[in-house]
Amino acid sequence: MAVNKDGKYTKLTDDTIRLLEEAFAMDCPITEACLFADISTPTYYAWIKDNPELEKRFNELRERPFLKARKTIMKGIGENYNNAMDYMKRKKKKEFGDNIDLTSKGEKVIPIYGGQSNVSRHESDKENISITKKD
Numbered sequence: 640m641a642v643n644k645d646g647k648y649t650k651l652t653d654d655t656i657r658l659l660e661e662a663f664a665m666d667c668p669i670t671e672a673c674l675f676a677d678i679s680t681p682t683y684y685a686w687i688k689d690n691p692e693l694e695k696r697f698n699e700l701r702e703r704p705f706l707k708a709r710k711t712i713m714k715g716i717g718e719n720y721n722n723a724m725d726y727m728k729r730k731k732k733k734e735f736g737d738n739i740d741l742t743s744k745g746e747k748v749i750p751i752y753g754g755q756s757n758v759s760r761h762e763s764d765k766e767n768i769s770i771t772k773k774d
Contacts, residue, residue: 650678651686656693659683663700672697 655676662672673680687694715722727735 650682659697660700663697664703666701666704 655678658676659672662675667675669683670680673683687697712722712726716726717723724735728737
């Protein structure tokens with residue numbers, strides 16, 4: 640076991656840091672990363688408290704999977720119209736999304752739970768409610 644600058648035994652070794660880096664590069668949560676590196680979570684938190692640069696490095700590594708996913712998405716957009724539209728629907732919902740505009744023409748909206756109205760409806764109420772699909 641390694642010895643730190645105060646002469647105490649520590650698991651903070653290059654191998655442990657490498658294992659934590661590997662886990663965080665897979666976007667593991669802290670508890671999983673600690674299990675992977677065979678350390679306790681209190682030990683992890685003590686280390687990053689004393690080493691803020693280490694925490695910064697781990698946080699940066701956790702972004703890698705998102706960058707890889709983004710790269711894959713962007714590649715897929717160029718290869719397929721449906722992929723491109725799915726991306727646009729998510730990023731620009733107002734412009735490309737499947738929006739449904741529900742209006743009540745200024746009347747009180749009666750909530751419906753489980754497919755059933757919680758109050759009785761009159762036939763005349765139905766004409767005050769319109770459902771339109773926005774283009």
